[in-house]
Amino acid sequence: MNGSLRFSPNVVDMKLKRGPAGLGFNIVGGVDQPYVDNDSGIFVSKIKEDGAAALDGRLEEGDKILAINGVQLEDLTHGAAVDHFRTAGEDVELLVLKKFPLHMNGPSDSQPDHQSSAFSLGMLAALAGAAVLFSFIFTRHIRKHF
Template sequence: MNRSLHSSLKAVDVKLKRGPAGLGFNIVGGVDQQYVVNDSGIYVSKIKQDGAAGEDGRLQEGDKILAINGVNLENLNHREVVDLFRTAGNDVELKVLKKSSHYTNGLYGSEPDHDSSLSSLGLLALVTAGVAVAAFIYFRGRGYLTDGKWKKR
């Protein structure tokens, strides 16, 4: 993501208490494993619903983690961030940039969301065309259409 876009979004603080299964989410990213094009940040890739993050509900898949207990994650590789999580203690404070459908790129898509009714209409047209082609092939194969004329068998 572009840094200028980050400045227009607000980071939020999320405090989690480590449970028996840890914090209950997975991460991707880092300078050595970029997840989003031109962004070496750390992103939440999966939330375990019965884990601390899932029960809390504020952290979502696609959110970018900016800091752990005040430690900035910029320019760290994936392993360094994993180690920070492991040694963060029972009470963990995260600074998180919430996922925004307006400012995404990379694996999240580079275009804004489209109107779902237009997408549904396009899908309906595609299915209808497919059925028409299948019917044409079926009836032609059964001898109902030969030489451009319909005939009964």
């Protein structure tokens, strides 16, 4: 792990106290089960309601967990990462990279979607044109009957 990453504004150091239901979140990823394209890291897949993570409020689905109790999770299998979480003890320190927009599997193109904006404007123009046409026909029809 890059040492300068710890000081990134998107990296958060948080401490959780294990509750009756554990830490209160599920993880995915690992070198044997990559969750994100070209990244074999460990990611939060679900925050359990009323669990330790939900009560703390900082951990979110999609966040990448870089380390637990100082142990880096880089280049581990999913099972090895799960073992680290299971044996972490009651007080757990996590180093977390907060999720980025479009960080999860999905379109790999990071360009904004201008096509949907153009489509919306086109639909708006078509509806406005239809309204004008309807008004024109309606007023001509009314004039004929009076």
